[in-house]
Amino acid sequence: MDDPKILRGSKEIIVDTPYGRPSSALTVGKIRGTDIVVLARHGKNHQFSPTEVNYRANIHALKDQDVTHIIATTACGSLCEDIGRGDLVIVDQFIDFTRHRKITFHESFKDGLVHAPMADPFDPVLRRALYETSKELGLKTHNGGTMITIEGPRFSTRAESRMFRLWGADVINMSVAPEAILANEAGIPYAVVAMSTDYDCWKEGEELVSWEEILKVFDRNAESVKQLLQDVIPNIE
Secondary structure, three states: OOOOOOEEEEEOOOOOOOOOOOOEEEEEEEEEOOEEOOOOOOOOOOOOOOOOOOHHHHHHHHHHOOOOEEEEEEEEEEOOOOOOOEEEEEEEEEEEEEEOOOOOOOOOOOOOOOOOOOOOOOHHHHHHHHHHHHHHHOOHHHHHEEEEEOOOOOOOOHHHHHHHHOOOOEEEEOOHHHHHHHHOOOOOOOOEEEEEEEEEOOOOOOOOOOOHHHHHHHHHHHHHHHHHHHHHHHHHO
């Protein structure tokens, strides 16, 4: 989204937070008159693995910039027959299956007890705007779905993939948790556009998931996601 063809008057700013540096410099600019901040979750060169991403610093950096909403993008694997390669999913639930990440801003209760509500972690207004706009653009989009986030960087075993399906997960990725958790703790409305790039490994007869195949599908559909975000951003209230 920091493509100079769509981001006007852009500049990069280096910031720090109480949790360290975020994954990348922040790119600030305008899309159709709306001020935006772009942060590359895995770094500008995708140099951070899912476990290495400093999610707390990323969300804190955005909060420090007074962002009013967060729209995230992610590649994901499909755990359902009807979510095909290239389909978009505006997820409404997540299952956190990570193990080695800082998942809260409230590690200590010395300043008071905090248990953040998380029943509906994705903002319904943002979700509705994303879904309705994607349909207007003619994109194949699924309204709702459960995302399971695994630690990575490895992909699932077949047994794990089948288990996740039994749990009711619809798609799988490595980054939505704890990002969604922290955005909720920070009080910033959060939604994610997930692009299905593969069928993980549960589906017999399908090519096994690989990073190379993920990139092929993502590259083919990246312009559609950019267009969706450009059309949604000016209409967020």
